[in-house]
Amino acid sequence: MKLLVAVDENPYSRYAVGQAARLAANTWADVVMLAVEKSRAYLDEDDLDQEHAHPKTLTLKRYLADFLGSVGPEADIYGPGRDVPFGRRDGDVLEADASGRKGMVLRVRSGNPAKAIAAEARASGSDLVILGSSQHEGGWGRGSDVPGRVADAADCPVFVLRENVVPSKVACCLDHANVTQESLELINQCVTLYGAELEVVGVLRRGELREDVEAKMGEVLGYYLDRDVRALVRVVGEDSLESFIESGGREDLMALWLTRKSPLQKLLPGHRVASLVNHASASILVLR
Amino acid sequence: MTTSTKTSILILDDEPIVSKRLQPALEKMGYEVESFYDSSRAMARVLERSFDIVVTDLKMEGVDGMQFLAAVKDRSPKTEVIVITGFATMDTAKESMRKGVFDFLAKPFKLGEIQEVIRKAEAHVCGEDK
Numbered sequence: 001m002k003l004l005v006a007v008d009e010n011p012y013s014r015y016a017v018g019q020a021a022r023l024a025a026n027t028w029a030d031v032v033m034l035a036v037e038k039s040r041a042y043l044d045e046d047d048l049d050q051e052h053a054h055p056k057t058l059t060l061k062r063y064l065a066d067f068l069g070s071v072g073p074e075a076d077i078y079g080p081g082r083d084v085p086f087g088r089r090d091g092d093v094l095e096a097d098a099s100g101r102k103g104m105v106l107r108v109r110s111g112n113p114a115k116a117i118a119a120e121a122r123a124s125g126s127d128l129v130i131l132g133s134s135q136h137e138g139g140w141g142r143g144s145d146v147p148g149r150v151a152d153a154a155d156c157p158v159f160v161l162r163e164n165v166v167p168s169k170v171a172c173c174l175d176h177a178n179v180t181q182e183s184l185e186l187i188n189q190c191v192t193l194y195g196a197e198l199e200v201v202g203v204l205r206r207g208e209l210r211e212d213v214e215a216k217m218g219e220v221l222g223y224y225l226d227r228d229v230r231a232l233v234r235v236v237g238e239d240s241l242e243s244f245i246e247s248g249g250r251e252d253l254m255a256l257w258l259t260r261k262s263p264l265q266k267l268l269p270g271h272r273v274a275s276l277v278n279h280a281s282a283s284i285l286v287l288r
Numbered sequence: 289m290t291t292s293t294k295t296s297i298l299i300l301d302d303e304p305i306v307s308k309r310l311q312p313a314l315e316k317m318g319y320e321v322e323s324f325y326d327s328s329r330a331m332a333r334v335l336e337r338s339f340d341i342v343v344t345d346l347k348m349e350g351v352d353g354m355q356f357l358a359a360v361k362d363r364s365p366k367t368e369v370i371v372i373t374g375f376a377t378m379d380t381a382k383e384s385m386r387k388g389v390f391d392f393l394a395k396p397f398k399l400g401e402i403q404e405v406i407r408k409a410e411a412h413v414c415g416e417d418k
Contacts, residue, residue: 001394002398025381026376026377026378027394029394125400127398181396182395182396184374185395191375192376226349227347
């Protein structure tokens, strides 16, 4: 599994790094940690040392130390944690490779944060983007809605974590029957990580549960019960789905499928998905 | 090891979709692949013959992946075992490494990722044997 952990300088990012480390300690995932800086073409880098020209390199080094500390005794799979230098890679990207047996790469990109994070996810073939978010607003700069825009723009799943919340329930909003094995596997890892209970939420269309969705719900429920994962079922009308997601508690993790085949994608245009991700109380896992 | 010149791989996962994806891709790479959904059948097969590489899930009905990998290593210590799991924990990762697995991969992963790990395991097997 390949994780992309996107960070800024806010406390929610530090929290997200800690949670990413917990997931990495379980899964031994390859990790790319990304910070995004403003384009500062006016700077003459020759006049400055790297840490002054690119202060995000320091931010990433601090987060690497936090990450390794949170992984604990097994952290050596990510290398010795020594101070590795940043070098240029692919034009504007700065990179420091701190990998051990498993990949641990620090990267700095520049420009629009949401676009840079989505671009990095594509470039590094990420299976999951993890980023932190403050309560009821996306954070990432005043008036910014970066987590929501990343959730909307990325091709891979995106996990938006609310600061200082450990999910105790994973609610999977199942609005279609085309659930990929990969998306179920990500839910499995989240359920395992948090020891959370699982709620399979079927979405009613015009007051009825579609036959294929009902069959898929049964299949998903059976899948988890066979694996000793406690799972419950409930249904929600499509008209109230948005408010259901918004009203999720702080300790909920809402898993939403946003694919072309997902009615949710039609119900919620891009900007509303972004708004929902930024303003919900719950942490959000956007699946593809 | 086997008399075939091809590197032999056994895949055990109780979710058929995993073998369905993996087997043709690995055969295309020139490997000799046998897939099993049922751990007891896979266990019987590894007692019949040894494989160069074994890819196994951990959480299955019947014989679990840890027992399976222990049996594989016991029967054929040179076999490289790659554990794949959808329910990864720190303990299972540590226990896998203690039992001598070549690598530990959590699901989901892309086909290219496991192909790369298998290539490395093959190089390891060849390096030890030749």
